[in-house]
Amino acid sequence: MTKIIAHRGSKGTHPENTLAAFKEAVRVGADGIELDVHLSKDNQLIVIHDETVDRTTDGSGRVADLTVAELKQLDAGSWFKQFPISQEVPTLNEVLQLLEQEKFCGLLNIEIKTDKIHYEGIEALLVQLMQKQLWSFEYMYSSFHFSSLEKIWSIEKNQAIALIFNSSDRKKLLALEIPFITGIHPNIDWTLTHLDELADFPKAVRPWTVNDKEKMKTCIKDQFAGFHTDFPEIALQIREETRT
Template structure:
């Protein structure tokens, strides 16, 4: 059965990468949750997609130039709806605590945002925290940056890793033989055009970002391991409808 990963939480219905978005993703029954981690100025793992806070808060500035205290002074929800005015940029620890508290038992896909700025030591901090917390749910590490995946492979060879890619024929061929990953996360645009290249592909495939029903149906028909969507509730409904037919 193709699994459904909530992209940045339930991003289409709640402010992305916030506790409310992750809570909603669990509430609707998502099989997995995807989130993004970066490092604050004081070396803490924080959950935010962009390298700046400009788009998803009422402030401005670069994530890596601000402490957690400074980052959490800003409103990370009102840009989406005033209903979420109390949302803050969460630390990764806060997200782990929430998921444990509400009984999440799916897969947590942690994207290390090192494609624009390669935060020194982020891999060690992340693995150390995961090993300390010992979450009951499955963890996957993912990144656009192959060097990050290589470093993760040296630190933690057991945890599954995925290479995120826009995709082309060269990367799909190369990824087949990249031993440190067990899966790829290609853009749906690329995935939808590459059916022949992906026949008998030996690793798990989890496209992003799949929001249209027709795109969801294609993923189900191709029997991918999972796909990332901003609308997990809608995707679950689509999967149930196909199963009933």
């Protein structure tokens, strides 16, 4: 069954990459949750999409230049017009604890955001944190940045690893050739122009970001392993309708 993965939590209805967005994703019954990870100035794993806090908080500056204490002063939720709610910028550890509390038992997709900034040692810190305890949910790693995935693989052989890309036949071939890459996460528009060749692609395909109902139906009909959406509740309804 095609997994419905909540992109940055339930990003369409709640401020992205906040505890509120992740809690909502669990509430609606998403099969998976995707989040983005950066490193703070004091080497803590921080869940946020951009390299800077400017777009999604009331602060400014690079995550890499702010300590957790500084990041915790910011409001990461009130900017979101559809559902303004005061939220902290979460650490990855806080998100993991929330998912445990909420008894999430789906798939957590951790995206390592190293495509623009090189965060020294982020991969080792991440694996160290994830291996610290047994989780109630499955998890996997993904990145646009191939060398981060290589680093993960060098220290963690038991989890799924996916290469993210926008639109690149070359990246698809790379993912096919490299045994430790277990899946691809391509842009949905590229995906839709490559449906024939993806039909027999031997690794998991989980496109992003699928918010259009017809595109959701195509992903389900083509039996992709999953897809990322800002609206998991709608996607779950669509999947239910296509089964009946």
